[in-house]
Every structure is written in C-alpha cells, then in structure tokens.
Amino acid sequence: GAFHYQFPPPPQPCRPSPNPFPIPPIGKGAKMGSSSKKSSPMDLLSDVEQTYPIHERVQSAQTELEKFTVEGRTYQRQFATMYFLRLVDLKPSVEAVALETWEGTEIGGDIVQRADRVLEVRQGELCWIIGTIYMDMPLKPNILEDITKDQWIAAPPPRDKYVTPGADQIMLEDESGRLRLVGKALEKECLVTGVVVGVMGTETKDGDFDVVDVIVPELPPQENKLDIGEGEKQRGGKRKVALVSGLSFKGNAMENFETELLAEYLLGEVGGVDDQESASKITRLIIAGNSLAPAVTLPPVKGEEKHKKYGYDSTAYNANPALALDSLLATLLPSLPVTILPGPTDPANVSLPQQPLHPAIFRNAKHYTASSLHTTTNPCCIDIDGLKFLGTAGQNLDDVYKYVEGEDRLGMCERLLRWRCVAPTAPDTLWSFPFEGKDMYVIKECPHVFFIGNQERFESRLVEAGPQKQLCRIILIPKFSETKEAVLLDLDTLECESVKFGV
Amino acid sequence: MDHILAFSLASPQTSIYPAEFSLPPTGQLHFPFSPSQLQDKELTMGDFKKYLESSVIDEHEIVTYRILARRLEVHVNVAKQMLYEFHRCHKKQDDSIYATYIITGERKEVIKEVGDDEDEDEDMSGSPFEITPREVRFRYQKVVKLVGEEKLEEVKAEIENVKTVHVYSLGPSRIKDLSVLSACSERVRSEFVYKDEQAAGKVYGMILNHLATKTPKPVRPPARPHAVAGPSASRTNEKTEAKEGPGAKSKLGTGTKVKQEPKTKTEKKPAPTQMKRSQSAVKPALKKQSSSNLLTSWGNAANKKAGSNSSSTAHSPKTEEGLVGMDLDSDEDEDDLEPALLRDAAEDARKRREKYEELDKMMEMSDDEDVKPKPRRVREEVSEGEQEEAEEVHEPLEKKPIELPTGSVVNVVTEGGRRRGRRKVNKKVQVKDEDGYLVTKLEPGWESFSEEEPVPKPKPKPKPAPKGKKKNAGPMTGQGSINSYFFKK
Numbered sequence: 005g006a007f008h009y010q011f012p013p014p015p016q017p018c019r020p021s022p023n024p025f026p027i028p029p030i031g032k033g034a035k036m037g038s039s040s041k042k043s044s045p046m047d048l049l050s051d052v053e054q055t056y057p058i059h060e061r062v063q064s065a066q067t068e069l070e071k072f073t074v075e076g077r078t079y080q081r082q083f084a085t086m087y088f089l090r091l092v093d094l095k096p097s098v099e100a101v102a103l104e105t106w107e108g109t110e111i112g113g114d115i116v117q118r119a120d121r122v123l124e125v126r127q128g129e130l131c132w133i134i135g136t137i138y139m140d141m142p143l144k145p146n147i148l149e150d151i152t153k154d155q156w157i158a159a160p161p162p163r164d165k166y167v168t169p170g171a172d173q174i175m176l177e178d179e180s181g182r183l184r185l186v187g188k189a190l191e192k193e194c195l196v197t198g199v200v201v202g203v204m205g206t207e208t209k210d211g212d213f214d215v216v217d218v219i220v221p222e223l224p225p226q227e228n229k230l231d232i233g234e235g236e237k238q239r240g241g242k243r244k245v246a247l248v249s250g251l252s253f254k255g256n257a258m259e260n261f262e263t264e265l266l267a268e269y270l271l272g273e274v275g276g277v278d279d280q281e282s283a284s285k286i287t288r289l290i291i292a293g294n295s296l297a298p299a300v301t302l303p304p305v306k307g308e309e310k311h312k313k314y315g316y317d318s319t320a321y322n323a324n325p326a327l328a329l330d331s332l333l334a335t336l337l338p339s340l341p342v343t344i345l346p347g348p349t350d351p352a353n354v355s356l357p358q359q360p361l362h363p364a365i366f367r368n369a370k371h372y373t374a375s376s377l378h379t380t381t382n383p384c385c386i387d388i389d390g391l392k393f394l395g396t397a398g399q400n401l402d403d404v405y406k407y408v409e410g411e412d413r414l415g416m417c418e419r420l421l422r423w424r425c426v427a428p429t430a431p432d433t434l435w436s437f438p439f440e441g442k443d444m445y446v447i448k449e450c451p452h453v454f455f456i457g458n459q460e461r462f463e464s465r466l467v468e469a470g471p472q473k474q475l476c477r478i479i480l481i482p483k484f485s486e487t488k489e490a491v492l493l494d495l496d497t498l499e500c501e502s503v504k505f506g507v
Numbered sequence: 508m509d510h511i512l513a514f515s516l517a518s519p520q521t522s523i524y525p526a527e528f529s530l531p532p533t534g535q536l537h538f539p540f541s542p543s544q545l546q547d548k549e550l551t552m553g554d555f556k557k558y559l560e561s562s563v564i565d566e567h568e569i570v571t572y573r574i575l576a577r578r579l580e581v582h583v584n585v586a587k588q589m590l591y592e593f594h595r596c597h598k599k600q601d602d603s604i605y606a607t608y609i610i611t612g613e614r615k616e617v618i619k620e621v622g623d624d625e626d627e628d629e630d631m632s633g634s635p636f637e638i639t640p641r642e643v644r645f646r647y648q649k650v651v652k653l654v655g656e657e658k659l660e661e662v663k664a665e666i667e668n669v670k671t672v673h674v675y676s677l678g679p680s681r682i683k684d685l686s687v688l689s690a691c692s693e694r695v696r697s698e699f700v701y702k703d704e705q706a707a708g709k710v711y712g713m714i715l716n717h718l719a720t721k722t723p724k725p726v727r728p729p730a731r732p733h734a735v736a737g738p739s740a741s742r743t744n745e746k747t748e749a750k751e752g753p754g755a756k757s758k759l760g761t762g763t764k765v766k767q768e769p770k771t772k773t774e775k776k777p778a779p780t781q782m783k784r785s786q787s788a789v790k791p792a793l794k795k796q797s798s799s800n801l802l803t804s805w806g807n808a809a810n811k812k813a814g815s816n817s818s819s820t821a822h823s824p825k826t827e828e829g830l831v832g833m834d835l836d837s838d839e840d841e842d843d844l845e846p847a848l849l850r851d852a853a854e855d856a857r858k859r860r861e862k863y864e865e866l867d868k869m870m871e872m873s874d875d876e877d878v879k880p881k882p883r884r885v886r887e888e889v890s891e892g893e894q895e896e897a898e899e900v901h902e903p904l905e906k907k908p909i910e911l912p913t914g915s916v917v918n919v920v921t922e923g924g925r926r927r928g929r930r931k932v933n934k935k936v937q938v939k940d941e942d943g944y945l946v947t948k949l950e951p952g953w954e955s956f957s958e959e960e961p962v963p964k965p966k967p968k969p970k971p972a973p974k975g976k977k978k979n980a981g982p983m984t985g986q987g988s989i990n991s992y993f994f995k996k
Contacts, residue, residue: 058712060717275609279670279671284714338721339704339708341718341719504649
C-alpha cells in the first residue's frame with residue numbers, strides 16, 4: 005500500500021480557512037518524508053511565503069583524456085600494422101603473466117620452453133608462444149565473396165553470428181608466421197580475432213598446435229584505486245552519474261513520451277521532494293550513442309528521380325530528429341552537464357574511433373559547449389572526479405558477440421577488459437581507422453567504470469581481479485527507445501541501478 | 508532566441524484576474540526574480556482556479572504542472588498542489604476533467620539469470636548479488652510511471668514501495684494515448700524561453716547549476732551588401748521594374764517610381780552625410796568588390812532575382828542555397844539593427860544589382876538592349892543628387908547596348924593570381940529544324956572564365972554551376988578553349 009504521511013500542526017498560525025487539512029510544514033531545511041502529494045493539503049496563503057527547497061546540482065569535474073581523437077585522417081596506411089602494434093604493446097604483459105604461470109611447468113616429463121616465434125615451434129616439443137589470434141570463419145563478411153555475389157544474387161540478410169562450430173579455425177599469428185590452434189582448452193576462452201594471448205602446448209603431426217592452456221593479459225594496472233568500503237557506513241548517494249543510450253529520436257510528433265519523463269526526472273521537476281533531492285545528486289548525464297534513429301530513405305520512384313547535387317537529393321533531408329535531440333539537450337543543459345558520444349546511427353564517421361558530433365547539429369544546445377555540453381569520441385575515455393570512465397556506444401561488443409557463441413554479453417564485456425583491448429575485432433570485421441604510432445584500442449590503465457551502450461538489457465557487474473585487485477564496474481546500458489531504462493551510477497560506491505520510465 | 512508565440516489564451520484573460528495578480532504575458536522576460544516579488548503577488552485561492560478554469564474548461568487545453576508552474580511563476584510542487592486542489596473541487600461538479608498522475612517508487616522484480624542453462628564455470632567473481640544457484644532472486648526496480656486517473660489504483664497496487672504520487676496534468680476530457688502530453692512539453696519548450704535560465708529555474712524549481720553558462724551569440728560583422736535581404740521591398744520593386752517587359756515597364760516604372768520616391772527619399776534623407784562618406788569609400792572598393800564578387804554573388808543574386816521575378820506572391824524555387832541564404836539574411840537582419848548600415852548596404856546592393864542586370868541583358872540574345880537606358884534613367888531620376896556621382900561612374904558601363912566582338916573580355920579582375928571575368932565566345936547552339944534536322948549554329952554568347960593559379964581553389968566551382976544553369980537554359984556550352992584551364996605564365 006501507499007505511504008501516508010501524518011502532517012504535524014503548522015508552526016505558525018495561518019489565516020482561517022475551511023480547509024480540513026492542516027498545512028504541511030514545508031520550508032527550507034525542513035524534513036519531508038515520503039509523502040503523497042495527493043493527500044497533501046493546500047492553503048496557498050501561506051504557501052506563498054513557504055518555499056520548497058531549491059536544489060543545487062552536485063558538481064563533478066570532467067576531463068577528457070584525448071586518446072581517441074584522430075587528426076589528419078589518411079587511409080593510405082596498411083591496416084595490418086594495427087595488429088603488429090597491438091602485439092608489440094601487449095607482448096610484455098602477456099609474457100609477465102606467462103612466466104609467472106608457466107615457469108617450470110612440467111607435463112609428462114617435459115619442461116615447457118618458450119618459443120620466441122611461431123615458426124620455432126617444433127613437433128613434439130612442449131612450449132609456449134605469444135601471438136595474436138585470428139579467427140578464420142567462413143561466415144565472416146568476405147570482401148571477395150561480396151563482390152562476386154553482387155553480380156548474381158541479392159545480398160543475404162546480415163547474420164547474427166559468424167560462428168559455425170566445426171568449420172571455424174583459430175589461428176595464432178605473429179611477425180613470423182601463423183599456426184592453427186586446436187584443443188578443448190580454447191572453447192571456454194571464447195576468443196576473437198585480434199586478441200593477444202599466450203598458449204602452451206605442442207605441435208601435432210598435422211602441423212596444428214594442440215593447446216593445453218591459454219593465458220590473457222588480464223586486467224591492466226589501475227591508478228588511483230577506489231576504496232569503496234563494504235557497506236558499514238552509507239557512503240553512497242552523494243554523487244551520481246546518469247547513463248543512457250539509444251534515445252533514437254525520429255522527430256515525429258508523438259515522440260517517445262518517456263524521453264520527456266526522463267528529462268523531467270533529471271531536471272528535478274517530476275516526483276516528490278525526495279525524488280527531486282536524489283535527482284540533484286546526479287552530477288552529469290552520459291548519452292552513449294544512437295541519439296538519432298537511422299534515417300529511412302525511400303528509394304526514388306522510377307522516372308521521378310530528383311536532381312542530385314553532390315550525389316544526394318538534399319530535399320529528402322529530414323531535420324526533425326536532430327531538432328528533437330537538440331530541444332532535449334537545450335532543456336537539460338541549463339541544469340545538467342551532458343556528455344554525448346556518437347553511435348552507429350549518429351551523424352558521425354562510420355569507422356571507429358568516431359569523432360565527436362559536430363556542434364552544428366545542435367542549433368540551440370551548441371551555446372552550451374563551453375560549459376555543460378561535452379561532445380566526445382566513441383570510444384571515449386574520460387575522467388570524472390578522479391574516476392576513470394571508458395565507454396563505447398556498443399559497436400565493439402556487438403561485433404565480439406558475432407564471434408562467440410552464447411548470449412552472455414556481460415562475460416564478453418569482462419573479457420574485453422581481460423584482453424586489454426576495447427575493440428579487438430577492429431580492423432577485421434569492425435571498421436576502423438588505421439592507426440600509426442600505436443594501437444589506440446589497447447587499454448593501458450584499468451578504468452573504474454567500463455560502459456557499453458545500446459545493449460539489449462541493463463546488466464552490470466563489479467569485476468575485481470588482477471594482481472592489484474583492481475576494481476571495475478562494467479555496465480551494459482540498454483537502449484532507451486526499447487527498454488525505457490536509464491542507469492544511475494553512484495560514484496562513491498560504484499553501485500548502479502536503473503530507473504524505468506513508463507506510460 | 509526569442510520566440511514570441513501568440514499564446515492561445517483568449518484575450519479577455521486580463522480582465523478575469525484581479526488587479527493585484529498580474530499574469531505575465533507569454534514569453535516576456537520577467538526576470539530577475541526575488542522572493543519579495545512573489546509575495547507581492549498575493550496569490551489568493553481563487554486566482555489559480557480562475558486560470559485553470561479558463562485553460563482547461565473554456566479553452567479545452569491540457570495543463571501540466573510544468574506549464575502551470577511557469578505560467579504562474581510558482582514552484583512545480585506548488586503547481587502540483589494547485590492541480591490537485593482544482594481537480595478535487597471540480598470532481599464534484601464536473602466529471603469530465605481528466606487527471607493524469609505520476610507514481611514514483613520501487614517495484615519488485617525477479618531477476619532472470621542469463622546464463623542459467625549455460626556452462627557452470629562462468630566467472631561470477633565480484634558479482635554484486637549473493638549467488639546461490641537455482642534460487643529466485645529479487646531486486647527493486649525504480650520506476651517512474653505516468654498513468655491516467657482510472658488506472659491509478661491498479662498501478663499503485665503493482666508497485667511495492669510507492670514513494671510519491673502527484674498530479675501530472677489536467678485536461679478537459681479523457682486521454683486515450685498519453686503520448687499526446689508530449690505536445691505539452693513542446694509547448695513548455697517553445698513558450699517559456701528565458702534569458703537567464705538559472706533565475707527562472709530558481710522560481711519554478713529546476714535543479715540549479717550555476718556553471719552552465721550560455722555563450723552569447725557572436726556579434727556578426729555588418730552584413731555584406733550583396734547578402735542583405737533588408738529593405739527587400741524597395742529592391743524587389745526595382746528588380747521587378749527592370750525585369751518586366753518594356754511596355755508594361757514604363758507604366759510600372761512611373762507608378763513604382765512615385766512610390767519609390769517618397770520611400771527612398773525618407774530612407775536617404777536622414778543620413779545624407781553618411782551616404783556621402785560611405786559612397787566615396789565604397790566606390791573604389793565597390794568596383795573591385797562588385798567585380799570580384801561577381802562570381803561569388805552571382806548565384807545569390809541570380810537566386811534572388813529569380814525569386815522576385817516569379818512574382819512577388821509566388822514562392823521562389825527554394826533551393827538549398829536560397830534557403831540557407833535566407834536564414835543567414837534573417838539572422839543578419841536581427842543583428843544588424845543600425846538603420847544607417849542597412850541603408851548603406853541597400854545602396855551598394857542596389858548599385859550592384861543594376862550592374863548585374865545590365866550584364867545580364869548583354870548575355871541574353873534579346874532585343875531588350877535598347878530598352879535598357881530607360882529603366883536606368885528611371886532609376887536615376889529616383890535617386891537623389893548625391894547618387895549622381897556614382898551613377899556617372901556606372902553610366903558608361905550601363906549605357907552599352909552595342910554588340911561586342913567575339914573574344915572581348917569584360918570585367919576582368921585579378922585576384923590572388925587568378926584572372927576572372929566574362930568574355931564573349933561563339934557557342935554552338937543545336938536547334939531542331941522544321942524538317943527534323945538537328946542544326947548546329949554558332950552564336951555569340953557570354954561565358955565566365957577564370958584562370959587559376961597552381962593550387963586550384965574549390966570554392967568557385969559550385970558558383971559556376973548554378974550560374975551556368977541560369978544562363979544556359981538550352982544546350983550545353985562549348986568551351987572557348989581548353990587553355991583556360993591552364994594558367995598563363
């Protein structure tokens with residue numbers, strides 16, 4: 005049943021009125037428990053003097069670690085160098101873990117040796133090597149097949165997964181060569197292309213490498229380890245961050261009303277005094293991609309093809325989605341700092357890392373770019389009040405999902421952390437920009453929060469692993485347009501919960 | 508941006524309310540606020556009721572607590588109370604008022620384990636929940652729900668911990684699809700635009716954030732003459748004057764001339780000195796500017812001409828360029844409030860337009876050439892004496908109905924190493940004969956050329972495109988010589 009709040013008698017005499025209900029003693033600083041506004045009485049004569057507490061939003065400082073901005077995009081480079089750079093980056097850490105785990109291991113009388121290069125593996129010898137995984141899957145999109153098929157058949161619908169158990173092959177590659185891996189130990193690792201691993205085993209007479217054990221880089225070292233305490237004292241509830249993704253504005257007249265409720269909730273208008281007070285603890289909002297719904301362009305009717313200037317028909321452009329997003333931001337920005345990431349359906353470049361959304365899209369909201377509005381790259385690496393946030397809009401996890409069997413996205417996300425790579429499948433099946441000096445997807449420092457947007461469900465896990473007992477909260481943010489859920493993360497306790505809006 | 512929308516409340520609103528409580532008109536910037544001002548308002552029980560009566564019952568509008576709070580400049584929680592009170596009172600009399608409620612609370616939900624049937628060596632370390640497999644676990648899901656009044660009790664029962672229930676909106680009749688309330692939010696956004704959001708938020712109860720500052724719109728430099736739409740009336744009049752047929756022209760010319768005179772006279776009179784100054788300064792710049800801007804502004808001018816040409820009532824063919832241009836113009840108009848500047852700009856624009864039209868005539872293989880002096884003269888008469896200097900400069904250029912030989916070049920200007928201008932070439936025109944034969948004729952025509960420096964600038968490229976379209980309505984041009992693409996040493 006609902007709560008009923010008994011109002012104590014008013015502190016000051018009020019003007020006589022036929023009102024049967026006493027007046028609630030609402031004033032600055034007065035406590036107001038959960039009350040039902042419906043039964044709270046009204047006498048506006050004294051309401052005028054009485055003011056509801058005006059909340060100030062708790063502030064948090066955000067700095068962006070500029071890792072993913074790309075200057076001067078040239079695609080003249082080879083993409084394969086990315087794998088090499090990744091290997092060079094991660095080899096030392098894998099080595100360290102391998103030495104620790106396998107040094108002196110003996111299997112069947114053989115002491116395991118280190119083989120420096122893939123080609124140095126000898127048959128019958130127990131050894132371990134480090135290399136990059138390559139998944140050879142017949143169902144993976146293959147550009148050569150696409151071109152030939154283009155001529156004859158309509159394109160098949162995009163597949164959910166590329167996995168064909170049995171037909172897939174796992175290879176290990178390094179600078180020198182490639183080796184096929186077999187073995188039961190591989191199955192539970194759920195490897196994908198681009199992961200740097202160390203494998204121990206021996207070569208069979210077929211030339212395959214029979215794997216006995218696999219190690220991965222594990223969680224990277226973490227600076228500024230957070231001390232979240234074990235709940236003896238209620239340390240939470242002071243600073244929060246709201247995360248949402250997949251707003252998918254279409255610009256229709258009857259847009260999702262839940263977005264309006266979300267805005268009102270964040271502004272502190274909806275709800276009672278309690279709700280408003282807890283909303284004031286939300287220091288910022290992170291929109292993790294897909295704020296605009298993908299544009300639906302109808303194919304032109306034969307014979308009516310409009311004149312195309314610069315290759316597209318500009319009269320077919322519909323500005324409504326961008327205007328709708330802009331009006332939502334303009335509503336929120338005076339009160340709430342917003343960080344917005346581009347997503348796969350947003351007007352940003354297709355290949356990762358996606359660059360920040362251009363302020364020209366935000367007609368009104370762009371006035372706040374100096375203060376509240378932050379446009380970041382995707383993936384993004386930001387520091388909020390000392391906590392390191394690493395997040396993407398979901399493309400990386402969705403791609404990894406296609407490589408492995410099962411639905412456990414949370415596990416896949418955790419594995420991304422353990423592999424120390426945000427997007428291991430780039431540039432294989434995930435379009436990416438060819439990096440030059442170093443692979444930007446390598447996670448050098450363990451984040452405190454790792455969020456992935458545009459997922460099916462809200463899921464979250466606190467990962468505590470590694471030699472330093474690094475803590476990381478993994479959050480899978482659901483698509484707001486489908487689930488109507490937004491996520492609230494507490495900065496002090498790393499707890500998170502979701503708020504569902506309904507009509 | 509100031510949106511002053513016409514609010515749909517009936518105009519007698521001002522008479523309903525007692526004098527003490529003055530309802531601020533929509534969109535008026537009423538800030539800064541102070542609590543004392545609130546007290547001065549002396550809200551009485553009746554006032555908000557009257558407002559709600561007029562809105563909900565008389566006007567059949569849906570009023571949400573947000574609209575009410577902003578309209579009456581009270582805290583949103585007070586607005587919620589007002590709505591509730593009004594609904595309660597009117598429930599007895601009039602059953603049709605429909606209320607929607609917001610319920611916030613926590614709902615108990617069963618946690619569906621994802622990997623229940625999967626392999627048991629899932630790494631569950633660090634999971635926040637206590638795990639005992641196969642046990643049904645609960646969690647509390649925070650919800651914020653909007654419900655119509657008939658479903659209120661039902662939904663309340665579903666939610667275990669109800670935190671708050673309050674009125675969201677009142678409407679004249681039952682709402683089937685609650686998404687129509689998004690129209691109310693739209694109203695809030697468009698009607699209540701404040702310059703100082705923080706001060707406004709303080710009144711109606713937004714969570715304040717003083718670090719959120721709006722960078723003001725950058726002050727634009729005074730609008731370039733060819734881009735100003737400003738006193739378009741006078742200009743369009745002149746343009747229509749020039750464009751229409753000769754016969755009608757003279758009549759129209761005189762007619763509009765009379766109209767023009769007082770207008771332009773009033774325009775010009777207040778600042779003759781400024782004119783003089785600007786003119787002398789502008790003149791040499793103008794010449795260069797005009798010719799150099801020939802290509803850049805040709806598109807705009809042509810568009811504008813086309814716009815005014817197709818009668819003042821019809822809509823000009825709204826090309827993207829045109830639209831963007833209009834937007835820019837309106838923006839610039841708002842900023843550029845100095846009447847003197849506008850007048851100067853109008854002056855320059857007028858002169859430039861005259862020149863364009865003259866050249867336009869030269870391009871067309873029409874017999875309008877001898878008519879040209881007439882509108883020129885008409886315009887000259889219209890202008891004041893101060894204009895005559897400028898006119899004289901232009902006159903030799905304008906009074907040129909003679910045929911230029913092929914190969915002659917007009918309006919050459921060298922800018923940044925590039926020679927640009929217009930030259931007369933022989934164009935091949937293909938015409939279908941009576942017998943059905945395709946005949947190619949060589950006819951003189953004008954084309955623009957631009958000899959580029961080593962690094963070709965991409966900018967002039969789109970300009971020749973619309974220009975080309977405008978001029979060559981017919982078949983494609985034959986280029987004069989390919990050498991124009993190679994820059995001369």
